[in-house]
Amino acid sequence: MIRVGLVGCGRISEKHFEVYENFKDRIKLVSVCDIVLEKAKKVSERFSVPYYKNLGDMISKESMDLLAICTPSGLHPIQGIMAAQKKINVLTEKPMAVNLKDADKLISECRKNRVKLFVVKQNRLNPTVQLLKRAIEKNRFEKIYFINSTVFWNRPQEYYDQAKWRGTWKYDGGAFLNQASHYVDLMVWLGGEVKEVVSITARLARKIEAEDSGGAVIRYRNGALGVLQVTMLTYPRNYEGSITVIGEKGTVKIGGTALNRIEKWEFEKYDDDDALIEKVNYVPKNVYGEGHFAYYDNVLNSLEKDGSPLTDGDEGRKSLELIMAIYEASKKGKKISLKKK
Numbered sequence: 001m002i003r004v005g006l007v008g009c010g011r012i013s014e015k016h017f018e019v020y021e022n023f024k025d026r027i028k029l030v031s032v033c034d035i036v037l038e039k040a041k042k043v044s045e046r047f048s049v050p051y052y053k054n055l056g057d058m059i060s061k062e063s064m065d066l067l068a069i070c071t072p073s074g075l076h077p078i079q080g081i082m083a084a085q086k087k088i089n090v091l092t093e094k095p096m097a098v099n100l101k102d103a104d105k106l107i108s109e110c111r112k113n114r115v116k117l118f119v120v121k122q123n124r125l126n127p128t129v130q131l132l133k134r135a136i137e138k139n140r141f142e143k144i145y146f147i148n149s150t151v152f153w154n155r156p157q158e159y160y161d162q163a164k165w166r167g168t169w170k171y172d173g174g175a176f177l178n179q180a181s182h183y184v185d186l187m188v189w190l191g192g193e194v195k196e197v198v199s200i201t202a203r204l205a206r207k208i209e210a211e212d213s214g215g216a217v218i219r220y221r222n223g224a225l226g227v228l229q230v231t232m233l234t235y236p237r238n239y240e241g242s243i244t245v246i247g248e249k250g251t252v253k254i255g256g257t258a259l260n261r262i263e264k265w266e267f268e269k270y271d272d273d274d275a276l277i278e279k280v281n282y283v284p285k286n287v288y289g290e291g292h293f294a295y296y297d298n299v300l301n302s303l304e305k306d307g308s309p310l311t312d313g314d315e316g317r318k319s320l321e322l323i324m325a326i327y328e329a330s331k332k333g334k335k336i337s338l339k340k341k
């Protein structure tokens, strides 16, 4: 039985609590923490566990195998480092940090203390995305020429006003680093290493520090091109969250509002996976999807059987590196090259 403590009882924490309720025989919530004590207390009553206002107190007094971090993004590294230094494995919500320096500190501190680091990237586990990944691995596209990702969502001003950290550079970032970060992750996971990027980002309407919209063009190291187009200003609601892959022998688009529907699936050669495309479509209950269950399954397997994490620190860092390059390219108005791995 894996014992987990959770810090940050806000919106996304509910996805984690649902997992704990459904995987009762494998994971047990042992304590919770939130600086807003009322929020922690509510969870404490639901799970009959102690609650804390201060993370340092919680990890000193309670014993646990894993800390789940669901606080504002800018706090993930420092809280993860606190846990690592107490030899507690770390699971952090995405993004793992709001800059590479802090992400690297977290990765190295976890390594130094020999604890595992998991970065939540549940969208990789969407059945639709898994089918596309398999098609790429089977080389069904042959040469991939172009990958596009479109995130035309709506986040009204009230969303940003819900909490002070939203849209700030110190704790959140903008549309690329928060809302579209899963899509950036998929661009890298599906397309491979990125060589260079140009971009324009802008704050067109929302009263926040960071961007609400932007476009980036990337060149992969293998020569393929990619485009990311992102806005949180789509009237009147979320319209599209998609990835399109165009190759020599195939074209696939996974769309819907959040990668939930295969809209185009055409290859030169038949494969048994072609019969699955209707089956993997689903209707998302909310914007977060159901991927946290599958994600935790991997986390638990990794802790129970010493297996490797699906997305560890190095994997989580890849999309952060591209997002930072997108920001730098826009700020400097020039093409930014990424380091060769």
Ligand SMILES: NC(=O)c1ccc[n+]([C@@H]2O[C@H](COP(=O)([O-])OP(=O)(O)OC[C@H]3O[C@@H](n4cnc5c(N)ncnc54)[C@H](O)[C@@H]3O)[C@@H](O)[C@H]2O)c1
Binding pocket: 007, 008, 009, 010, 011, 012, 013, 033, 034, 035, 036, 039, 053, 055, 070, 071, 072, 073, 075, 093, 094, 095, 120, 122, 163, 178, 288
């Ligand atoms: N995986 C996903 O698809 C997904 C979806 C949404 C959000 N997220 C990520 O989850 C994180 C939280 O987002 P949210 O929407 O739940 O935010 P939120 O504002 O609803 O919740 C954050 C919680 O952290 C608490 N908190 C802040 N500082 C704290 C501290 N120092 N110690 C303890 N508690 C503290 C706040 O009081 C709040 O309850 C962000 O990093 C976000 O990017 C991931």
